[in-house]
Amino acid sequence: MQQVPVSLWTLVAGIVVTAISIWIGQNHTLMPVQASLQAPLVDGFFNVMFTIAIALFLVVEGTIVLFLIQFRRRRGDDTDGVRVEGNVPLEIFWTAIPTVIVLGLGIYSVDVFNRMGGFEPVGHPHSAAHVAHQPGTAIAATLSDTEATTAPTIAPTIGIGASPQTLNKPADLVVDVKGIQYAWLFNYPDSGITSGELHIPVGADVQLNLSAQDVIHSFWVPNFRLKQDALPGIPTELRFVATKPGTYPVVCAELCGGYHGSMRTQVIVHTPEEYDNWRTENQIARQQNLNQVVAINPADLSTSEFLAPHTHDMGISAATLESLVIGH
Helix, strand or coil: CCCCCHHHHHHHHHHHHHHHHHHHHHHCCCCCCCCECCHHHHHHHHHHHHHHHHHHHHHHHHHHHHHHHHCCCCCCCCCCCCCCCCCHHHHHHHHHHHHHHHHHHHHHHHHHHHHHCCCCCCCCCCCCCCCEEECCCHHHHHCCHHHHHCCCCCCCCEEECCCCCCCCCCCCEEEEEEEECCEEEEEECCCCEEECCEEEECCCEEEEEEEECCCCEEEEEHHHCEEEEEEECECEEEEEEECCCEEEEEEECCCCCCCHHHCEEEEEEECHHHHHHHHHHHHHHHHHHHHHHHHCCHHHCCHHHHHHHHHHHHCCCHHHHHHHHHHC
């Protein structure tokens, strides 16, 4: 029986490994649902790296298993193994191939970074507009207007900016984002709304101007495949286009303190009509709150009426407060 040449076995093994690697690399379910224009770029790069990793794993582990079987110690064989001092062609091969792979991935990653806008983080100054609080995180609801709207006046020069297609074009929507221990605050300069959640319309070119009040935070939306640090005193930018309506998690990806794990909120991607309705409702609510504040004259209130809104937080009942006021 004629023996099959090693070169033929190597060719067959290479074809099988390549087919398996490509199939797994393109059909895995490791990533969450894509929801931004930038997500396919990141996933394409990830799939290439994952395909290469699968191929290397199969080659290395397959070789180990094959050698364990073929060159195992036979019963009664106490002789020494074949002395191998080196193989120059093999050493050149396993040095050159990883070098080519690393260089290729490096060039590919730079191209992806450029197409996402990483080389053009050109933003606009943060706004200090007066805002009205909209329900979001618990911490966001307790901040004063001054705390919620204070932001750097320097234009962001770090982060993901305009892509080559949107270069020198203003964003459709600009949102000022501030990270604090342990919440995200979203301020909309065009409408005067602030929120503990990010609301954006699908298909809009959105620019986030990020800042941090205390320590370094990292704004991460897994479904958008985007992550950018929020730095104290150094404004950063994140520009993207959401492509799928829905609600997606926002996570702080930088250890920022004892309650870092609870620094979570969500980005809600609306249809254009839903976003207009959300903005209108919050502007009306803001105006009503302002009118209510203006309409109330503290000088016209009794002591108990003036203190009544604070009795719940103080743990004092209305009746107890009234008796204390009368007794005083």
